[in-house]
Each structure stands twice: as structure tokens, then as C-alpha cells.
Amino acid sequence: MYQNKDLEILGQIIKPGRSAEICYNVAKLHTSTPVDIPIIVERSKKPGPTILLTAGIHGDEVNGVEIVRQIISKGINKPKTGTTICIPVVNVFGFINMERQFPDGRDLNRVFPGTQNGSLASRVAYTIIKEVVPHVDFILDFHTGGALRFNAPQVRIEQGKEDDDIMAEIFGAPFILYSKNLNKSFRNTCNKMGKPILLYEGGKSFHIDNNVTNTGVNGAKRILNHFGMLSSKFKVSEPKKACIKITASKWVRANYSGMFKSIVKLEGKVEKGDTIGNITDPYGKFNFFVKAPVSGYIININHSPLVYQGDAVFHISTETTT
DSSP states (O other): OOOOOOEEETTEEEOTTOEEEEEEEEEEOTTSOEEEEEEEEEEOSSOOOEEEEEEOSSTTOHHHHHHHHHHHHTTTTSOSSSEEEEESOSOHHHHHHTOSSOTTSOOGGGSTTOOTTSOHHHHHHHHIIIIIGGGOSEEEEEEOOSTTEEEEEEEEEOTTOHHHHHHHHHHTOSEEEEOOOOTTOHHHHHHHTTOOEEEEEEEOTTOOOHHHHHHHHHHHHHHHHHTTOSOTTSOOOOOSSOOEEEEEEEEEEOSSOEEEEEOSOTTOEEOTTOEEEEEEOTTSSOEEEEEOSSOEEEEEEEOOSEEOTTOEEEEEEEEEEO
16 A cells, blocks of 8 residues: 655655654745744665654644654654654744744734745645645644643544544543634645544643643654554553543633632532633632532633633533543
8 A cells, every 4th residue: 555655855865764853944034034833754674554643833832852862862753664754833923932823923823725925824825735635644733722821631523434433542641622723724734635634632822741742742653653653662552541531522611810729620520510620810809609500520710810701710511422
């Protein structure tokens, strides 16, 4: 099924059995300093699938970057068969500036497939889709929660796709969250191209969490092992428990502005009416208890100590299967 052909990315040819770090020159800073996106390619002499691992589509999602970094530093990306392509930081500008978006103010994950002569974000999206994605057979895209909202480790896929279900279960995150593909997102564009993709979410912006990182690295190892690509020197552990599949969920929003504190654990199950947090004012005049509106699992907690009325403070599952 798989053939060992030469691989060409951005004009550079990588032969079977070779390694390469391709520097995609995105643009220059105002100081004329060039800014590159490294694309790290590892190829086995034996034919096999090509797996793409991406992170940092949002510049503030450093936990995803850490997952791909560990995969590279530990040599997990050196395949027994086939090819791995790692792009640890797609939005390098956002990463440098510690911002979610591109300097042009655009969310990279809302401009795919991009255009050759469009905005800076659109041009990067276009290059990734044109130069890299056509070569791959499967994609792992690593994300984290934004704006201090801490996501439980979860894989996001569309419902009704049996192959995606199987791969998500192999990955082995605690939760599988069924969600629709957002228009012009990387996931939606890859699906339209017929490229299967798992989107892994875990943690919060500007933060590295060991549990989230370990879950992501172990999930990648299970996927590579499934494709016969993982080196025998790496052990593959089974998930500690079966994935909980979330078919519907609900955001709980603050009814008051004030100082917010959660009193429940992420990934824990709560019952309708349970007290899950409280909102107070700085002057000791009120203490509002946040109640669970439904029974379900806590899959996201807002870690901001200050919230405004209407802010999302919890994400709770409302319908689940195993």
C-alpha cells in the first residue's frame, strides 16, 4: 500500500531513511530579522504511512508545543516505518509575542485553507495546506484551552465517523468530545481533503501541565504504534480507564461579576444542584454559590480569579456514552 518515494517539501527533497529540518521562512520582523517555522522530518527506509504532528496554531497554547517538543527530544518521532513530520510551532509570531493571534490580528485557525497573496496568517495557512498536508496520511493536532480556561485532556472529533472513533479510542484521552468542525479551521480543511485528523485539547494558555503533556505524548505513541511506526524501545501503556464519550455539553456562566473560586476537581462527576464554585465581591458583602445545572463531568474550569457576569466558568457534559 505504501511506497518509499522521495518526499518534497518547500523545494527540499528528503529521501527514505533520511532526516531533515526544513526552515519555512514566513516573513521578517520590522528589524529585518527573518522568522522561520522549522518543519522536522524523520523518514524510515521501510515504507509506511506519513504522520503529521502540529502544535502552536495559537501562539499562547504552549502545552501543545511542549508535547511535540517531547516527542522530538525523546526520539519518538523517529519511525520504524514510514515518515513523521513535526511542526511544533505553527504560529511562530504568536509564540514569540506570547499572543494567541498573528500580528495581523487574525486567528490562524479561522483562515484555512488560506490564500497565496492574502494576509500573513492566510499565507502561512496556504503554505501548510499546499506543501505539507497533501503528503500525509494522518494528523495529530495539539491544542490547549484559551483565556485561562483549563481543559481536561480530550480528543475532539465529529460524531458519526467510525474510523475517527476508533483512532480517538486508541489515542486514549480520558474524554472524547464530539464537536462540529468550525468553518475555515485546520481540522475542517483537513477533513475536506480526506485527511483524518485528531484534535487533542488539554490545559490552559501560557501553562505547561505534566498530566496534560503525558496524556498527549502517550496518545501519540499509541497512534504511532497502531500504524507500526513506533520504535520497539518505547513502551506503550494502556489508558488507565475507558474513554468517556461526550455527545452533548453545557457551559455554566457567571451570574455575577466578582472573585471566582472553583471547589470541584477537573474530570470529576457532579450531580445537578451540587455547589461547584462561588463568586464573591472584594468587600465581603456577598457570596454567590455556583450550582451545577445538570449532572455530568467537569471538562473545563475557568482558572481566572476574577470574572464578569456572563463569563464561562465551567463546561459540563450533559450526555455521555462509553
